[in-house]
Amino acid sequence: MNTTHWDSTPSSGCAIRRDESPGSTSPATSARRRALFIVGALFAVSLASLAIALCVGSVTIPLADVVSALFGAADNTSSEVVRSLRLPRALSGFACGGLLALAGALLQVLLRNPLADPYVLGISGGAGIGAMLAILFGFGAVSVNAGAFLGAFAAMLVVFGLARGDGSWTQTRLLLTGVIVAAGCGAGVALMLSVAPDNRLRGMLFWLMGDLSQSGDPYLALGVLAAVLVSAFPFARELNLLSRGDALAQTLGVRVAFLRRGVYFTASLATATAVTLAGSVGFVGLIVPHLIRLAAGNDQRVLLPASALAGGSLLLIADTLARAVIAPQQLPVGVLTALIGVPVFLFLLARDARPKH
């Protein structure tokens, strides 16, 4: 087996040998170093946003007290607030944001569309139906979560089954099926809202807008976030190829059918978990991968971990604002992410529309 060495001398008068300028590091090592730097920096940002989330609220708690509440044996009201109120909610927010951003990044590759978001395939619509039913019949928070997860799972199976159809499973077919199922779910949710008694309506609306106040135990969701990231990361370079087209990816050595199925189920699981935790929090899944891509390029080896960390931080900050802005009243965090997300997204679109180079 010979390794082909392409003649680098100009063969047609137009090729110029490019020597590395002295002192410049090769892109190979610098790419990996840059990836580590970006992920490390975002990890620091995540810790900082966690610290802010734990300090800020209806009562501001100094950082030193937060630290002693978390790691020391302090036993007073403020350490109780930090440990049993703010920490679970902050971790829920982080997990939810990370899951949504990760799901968005994965679905953007799967659908080869930078504008795809975790809800485009109808998973949140299904979760909405399940959750609305549970709230409508007056079940408790656990049942609402169970209903949301079951609904999300059902929607995922329906879209997968219908989109497979003739076995082609093309992007267009998948997208169209998802959009239609989402529209159907939207109608179902609207129907339930219109017949719901007044005392249930507020809870239903908050769920639909995305709300972390009822999120409960965050550790399962954090586990899912870690599991999704760990299972997707080894395939990151193959995802890079998938984003360039199925056929090309296959001729370059990717098991395309297997990978696409895996991406679909992984992204669906991430979305379903996030939606179960916090309802339909919009724009994180769309905006965060997009921002990372603009800042750091489309290498999934950077994009996936960076999206998880940045998405987590963004939702954590947004939720802290949601708690603090008109404290002691709370805003639904989904409204805030949308308020932040819409202008950012419009800005990006306008920027994209400008001619390049």
Next chain:
Amino acid sequence: MHEAKTPLLETRKLAVGIGGVSVCRDLDLVLEPGERLGILGCNGAGKSTLLSVLAGLREPQAGEVLIDGMRYDAIGPRKSALIRGWLPQIHADAFAATVLETALIGRHPHLGRWDWESKEDIRIARDALAAVGLAEIERRDVQSLSGGERQRLAIAALLAQSPRLFLLDEPIAYLDLKYQIAMLDLFSDAARENGAALVMVLHEPAMAWRYCSRVLMIHGNATTTIGSAREMLSAERLSSLYSYPLEALESRGRVGFIPK
């Protein structure tokens, strides 16, 4: 060491069809290292479909395709990618990426799951970019390239992949005349110097005459003819293939075909 006797591409009783159109039936083809096969036919005759079956991207209706003596499903996509490379006809870039990053995708099958592209991979990708005349724009965004530049970039990625069997779907589409010759020279060099085998879908009989050792004509209705380039590329056969009268003109040992 690779045994020189094994053909790089072999089809046995191959039948290919798409959308009710039968492209070929009982096609037996053996392509040895160094051979250059041109595929000619009208629009919609199924040239690209046949090529994608040869690339393992589509299932044949019947028969089998062997690369380096092995079936695609037996060796899996990764090993296949070390043997055959495929140049698609359309390059759609959904996401931004630099020219260098795009050339580097060709190195994927050479890397392990946890590997990052090494200095050697970068060097190979840069040499490939230099060979297609894109070295100076390695930082440009692919979405900003012209059609011809994008085509040459796809060729660079294929060169970086360095397969032994090149399956080229209209390799000179979008290219100006200088680059048509330059790119086909590159592939011929690979065949001559490295024992690669080429299969290329072409629309220009003069280029097939210049660069192919054998020619497969797809006539439609599952009729195919194959033979040496000199035998196949006559004005009479080409006129019949394209249903348009052509005239052969010879100059300094090269032949071109002029529509009458």
